[in-house]
Amino acid sequence: xxxxxxxxxxxxxxxxxxxxxxxxxxxxxxxxxxxxxxxxxxxxxxxxxxxxxxxxxxxxxxxxxxxxxxxxxxxxxxxxxxxxxxxxxxxxxxxxxxxxxxxxxxxxxxxxxxxxxxxxxxxxxxxxxxxxxxxxxxxxxxxxxxxxxxxxxxxxxxxxxxxxxxxxxxxxxxxxxxxxxxxxxxxxxxxxxxxxxxxxxxxxxxxxxxxxxxxxxxxxxxxxxxxxxxxxxxxxxxxxxxxxxxxxxxxxxxxxxxxxxxxxxxxx
Amino acid sequence: xxxxxxxxxxxxxxxxxxxxxxxxxxxxxxxxxxxxxxxxxxxxxxxxxxxxxxxxxxxxxxxxxxxxxxxxxxxxxxxxxxxxxxxxxxxxxxxxxxxxxxxxxxxxxxxxxxxxxxxxxxxxxxxxxxxxxxxxxxxxxxxxxxxxxxxxxxxxxxxxxxxxxxxxxxxxxxxxxxxxxxxxxxxxxxxxxxxxxxxxxxxxxxxxxxxxxxxxxxxxxxxxxxxxxxxxxxxxxxxxxxxxxxxxxxxxxxxxxxxxxxxxxxxxxxxxxxxxxxxxxxxxxxxxxxxxxxxxxxxxxxxxxxxxxxxxxxxxxxxxxxxxxxxxxxxxxxxxxxxxxxxxxx
Numbered sequence: 001x002x003x004x005x006x007x008x009x010x011x012x013x014x015x016x017x018x019x020x021x022x023x024x025x026x027x028x029x030x031x032x033x034x035x036x037x038x039x040x041x042x043x044x045x046x047x048x049x050x051x052x053x054x055x056x057x058x059x060x061x062x063x064x065x066x067x068x069x070x071x072x073x074x075x076x077x078x079x080x081x082x083x084x085x086x087x088x089x090x091x092x093x094x095x096x097x098x099x100x101x102x103x104x105x106x107x108x109x110x111x112x113x114x115x116x117x118x119x120x121x122x123x124x125x126x127x128x129x130x131x132x133x134x135x136x137x138x139x140x141x142x143x144x145x146x147x148x149x150x151x152x153x154x155x156x157x158x159x160x161x162x163x164x165x166x167x168x169x170x171x172x173x174x175x176x177x178x179x180x181x182x183x184x185x186x187x188x189x190x191x192x193x194x195x196x197x198x199x200x201x202x203x204x205x206x207x208x209x210x211x212x213x214x215x216x217x218x219x220x221x222x223x224x225x226x227x228x229x230x231x232x233x234x235x236x237x238x239x240x241x242x243x244x245x246x247x248x249x250x251x252x253x254x255x256x257x258x259x260x261x262x263x264x265x266x267x268x
Numbered sequence: 269x270x271x272x273x274x275x276x277x278x279x280x281x282x283x284x285x286x287x288x289x290x291x292x293x294x295x296x297x298x299x300x301x302x303x304x305x306x307x308x309x310x311x312x313x314x315x316x317x318x319x320x321x322x323x324x325x326x327x328x329x330x331x332x333x334x335x336x337x338x339x340x341x342x343x344x345x346x347x348x349x350x351x352x353x354x355x356x357x358x359x360x361x362x363x364x365x366x367x368x369x370x371x372x373x374x375x376x377x378x379x380x381x382x383x384x385x386x387x388x389x390x391x392x393x394x395x396x397x398x399x400x401x402x403x404x405x406x407x408x409x410x411x412x413x414x415x416x417x418x419x420x421x422x423x424x425x426x427x428x429x430x431x432x433x434x435x436x437x438x439x440x441x442x443x444x445x446x447x448x449x450x451x452x453x454x455x456x457x458x459x460x461x462x463x464x465x466x467x468x469x470x471x472x473x474x475x476x477x478x479x480x481x482x483x484x485x486x487x488x489x490x491x492x493x494x495x496x497x498x499x500x501x502x503x504x505x506x507x508x509x510x511x512x513x514x515x516x517x518x519x520x521x522x523x524x525x526x527x528x529x530x531x532x533x534x535x536x537x538x539x540x541x542x543x544x545x546x547x548x549x550x551x552x553x554x555x556x557x558x559x560x561x562x563x564x565x566x567x568x569x570x571x572x573x574x575x576x577x578x579x580x581x582x583x584x585x586x587x588x589x590x591x592x593x594x595x596x597x598x599x600x601x602x603x604x605x606x607x608x609x610x611x612x613x614x
Contacts, residue, residue, distance in 0.1 A: 072499075098501030106499075112492035123489045127501035130482045132510065137480050184501055 023086070025050040025188055025218050026071060026102075031080035033066050040066040041242045043080070048235075053210065053219045055229035058239035059262070064222045065107065065192065067239060071220070072104040072190045073097040084188070098127060103186035105177045107193045107222075113166035117157055117176055120165050121148035124183035151179045155209060171202030175209065182213070189213060191221040195228065207232065230254075301614035302606065309558045310476045314469050317562070325573070327457035328529075331464055333562070333569045335526045338468050340549040340561030341475060342518025347547070348556030349479065350511045351491030355410045356397060356417030357546045360516040362424065362538030363390035364523025369437040369533045370430055379442050383467065383524045390520020391513060393420060398512035402505055414540055421538040437533040454528075464525055471521055476558070478514065487511055491556075519546075548590055554603025563602040 024047035032042040041063040048054050058064050070077045076091045083089065084100060092100075112120050125144045130136075139145075152161055155175040160168060165176060174194060181189060194210060195203040211232055213219060223229045229236070236253045238245040246256045253259055298306070305312060321330040339361055346352045368386030371377040377385060397420075401412040424431045431437050445452040445463060454460045478484050489497040490504055498504045527533050536542065545568065553564025571589060575582035597604050 093503070094498045095501050095503045098499060104499055106496070110493060110496045110499075112489055112496065114492055115488060119485070123485045124500040126482050126485060127497075131486060131502060131507070133482045134478055135481060137477075138482055138485050141482070180496070180500065 023050065024048055024083075025085060026220070027083045028071065029081045029083065031067070031070055031077050031082065033063075033070060033075075034078045039242055041070070041077075041239075044239070044244045045080075046237055046244060046247060048218070048220055050218055051214075052234035053214045053221065053229075053232055054235045054237060055233040056220065056222045056237045056239060057224075057226050057229065058245070060224070061241070062239040063242040064224075064239055066242075068104075068107075068190060068192050068222045072102065098184040098186070101185070101187040102190065103181040103184040103188070104190040105174075105181045105192065105194060107196060109170065109173045109177060111165045111173055111176050111180060114164055116161065117152060117163050117165055117168065118145070118148055118161040120176060121151050121179045121183050124148075124180045125151075128184055148179075148183065151182050152176075154182070154212075155179045156205070171198050171205065174198065174202075174206065178209065178213070186217065188218045188220070191219065193222055193224055195223070195225070203228070298610065299614040302609060306558075310473050313472055313559055313562065314465075316559075317465055317468070321458065321461050324570075327461055329569060329573055331457070331461050331529050333566045334461070334464050334468050335522050335529060336545075336549060336565035336569055337562035338471055338525070339519050339522035340546055340553065340565050341472070342515050342520075342522060343546040344550050344555060344557075344561050345475065345478070345487075345518065346511055346515040347550050348560075349484070349491060350487045350508060351494075352508060352512070353406075353410050353547070354401075354413040354512070354515075355540060355543045355547070356401070356413030356415075356420075357516075357519050358538050358540055358542035359393055359397065359417035359420040360390040360519035361523040361526070361542060361546075362533070363393040363420065363516075364520030365527040365533040365537050366424060366431055366437060366523075367520070368524035369440045369527040372440050372442065372528075373437065374430065379445055379528055380447075382528075383521065386524030386527065387517055387520045390523060391517040394513045394516020394520070398509045398516070402509045402512060414543065417538070417543060418540060421535075421540070424538055425535055431533075431535070434535060436535050437527075438531075440527050440531045440533070442528050442531070460529070464529065467521070467525060471518060475518065479558070483507070483510070550600075552590065552593055552600055554600030554606070557600070557602050557606060560600055560602040564600065567601060 027047040029045050031044040033040045044063075044067060056064050056067060069075055071082055073089070073092060073094045073096070081088055081090045084102065089097075089100065097104075112123070115123070122138075122144050125147050126138075126141065129144065130141065149158070149161065152158055155178055157168075157172060157175055157179065160172065165173065168176060178191070178194070181191075191210070195206050198206060207228065210219065210221065214232075221229070221233075230250045233250065235247065236250060237247045238253060238256075238259050240262050245262065246253060246259050248256070317334065320333075321327050324330040324333070339357075342360070343354070343357050346354055364386040366386070367389030368382040371382035371385040372379065397413065397416045400416060401409055404412050425433055427433075443453070443455055445454055452459050452463050454463065486497065486502050486507055489500070489502065490507060494504055523537065526537070549564035549568050550561060551564070552567050553560030553562065568586070571586050572582060575585050579585070593600070599607055
């Protein structure tokens with residue numbers, strides 16, 4: 001098995017990385033996931049510092065999406081723990097994540113297609129404040145509508161608010177999804193391949209947006225294209241065959257011999 | 269921006285059905301006319317129902333349609349607005365009917381209290397069925413609700429002492445209704461219609477409030493995208509359960525009214541064919557539209573009434589017509605009307 005060597009290498013890099021940003025906002029301890037007999041992820045211990053962008057990269061099948069789904073609460077891990085601000089949140093129901101301040105955008109566009117763009121974000125903002133009110137009118141909460149409109153302005157959809165979400169172009173839908181995620185007022189925003197399927201033009205706009213968002217909150221993003229994130233993020237986490245291969249600054253990662261070998265396909 | 273303009277312009281507000289995958293791409297904006305209708309949907313619905321008896325062949329049929337319309341309306345909360353297809357709503361219609369009938373026959377309760385009793389019984393049945401069924405999704409949800417409703421059917425079938433078993437519950441005679449300062453002669457079909465309409469009107473108003481509420485917005489979000497709604501922080505399972513119970517309560521009220529209207533509760537009220545009838549009426553009228561259930565109920569009742577006088581195989585023809593609708597008018601009658609008006613820029 002080729003994967004045995006990288007595991008041994010992983011813990012050595014961990015202490016260096018965690019000392020960067022003080023107390024981590026999110027940390028995993030020995031995180032693993034099995035689907036039947038298939039081990040999608042095993043023993044990933046990693047800490048994400050508060051602020052800035054951390055990118056999770058790795059080749060296809062590295063376990064990036066599994067890892068993303070575990071830290072965003074889409075399904076519970078088979079082993080290990082997830083800590084948010086030092087609190088164990090392993091196995092919390094999915095809807096609690098947004099209430100704790102962890103929001104996510106999915107890999108596949110995931111909006112409310114037959115609602116207007118404005119209502120998409122308004123209902124998401126509502127989730128944090130009012131859920132079971134049966135007899136008040138939605139319009140009795142103008143601050144939610146205002147907040148939705150402000151967020152849509154922020155992601156560049158200010159002129160499209162009255163359209164149905166499904167009528168938007170692909171790139172616009174991705175931007176809308178980010179606005180929906182932001183409506184939860186997250187302190188931690190998780191993005192799963194935010195530029196998947198986008199044109200170069202749309203990709204550039206999305207990356208600008210990602211950079212702007214990271215000014216005021218912590219971002220963790222899964223990305224397939226390594227080049228795209230190298231210039232943006234403060235730290236990188238590299239997964240390979242379901243295991244942690246390396247973590248560190250973009251310079252560390254570029255210089256890491258194992259990463260160069262398995263991910264960039266270069267011989268060290 | 270005026271306060272009115274701030275009301276979120278939801279696709280549903282004008283009643284455009286949103287869930288049918290076959291729905292044709294319409295233009296995005298709702299015109300002024302439809303937006304106005306959406307804001308006054310309760311008043312417009314009630315205005316129509318007020319004059320309705322004059323355009324039906326006879327008034328007992330109008331009462332039937334009113335009751336079936338409320339049944340389809342309650343069903344539509346789950347089907348059209350939350351995106352859950354239940355095949356067990358007969359248990360709620362029947363539960364309401366039996367609850368009301370037993371309260372009158374066995375306990376001699378005032379009809380108004382009997383309506384409450386019937387609705388409560390249906391609500392209770394819905395709560396139990398909901399807790400069990402809401403864990404499943406899609407076709408499994410439909411099958412679970414179907415199976416559970418047949419359990420309820422069998423229980424009522426066997427409890428002969430209370431329900432009359434196979435013969436149905438007979439003797440629910442409510443010739444007149446004594447209210448404070450008012451005595452209504454229910455043997456007069458016109459009086460009966462407006463007495464039933466008063467109750468249905470309140471239900472329609474409550475239903476509209478519910479749809480416009482933040483909770484209604486959350487239900488739409490769940491229908492549109494359950495995973496996303498959950499990620500937004502909505503407790504999807506609990507919200508679906510609440511919707512299921514409210515839907516059951518509305519159908520229970522319809523059942524209770526039906527018991528008083530027909531003065532008998534046939535055991536078939538609880539049979540799964542009655543559940544299928546709710547699905548048919550919702551689809552005929554237009555799922556996820558506010559007024560569609562009444563259009564669907566009227567279509568169904570008029571077809572049944574007209575065809576039953578011509579042939580004993582009326583169900584065959586109703587079925588064929590239903591299939592034609594699903595194939596060629598997937599938005600339903602009212603849904604199609606709205607879509608056309610919308611395309612015309614109303």
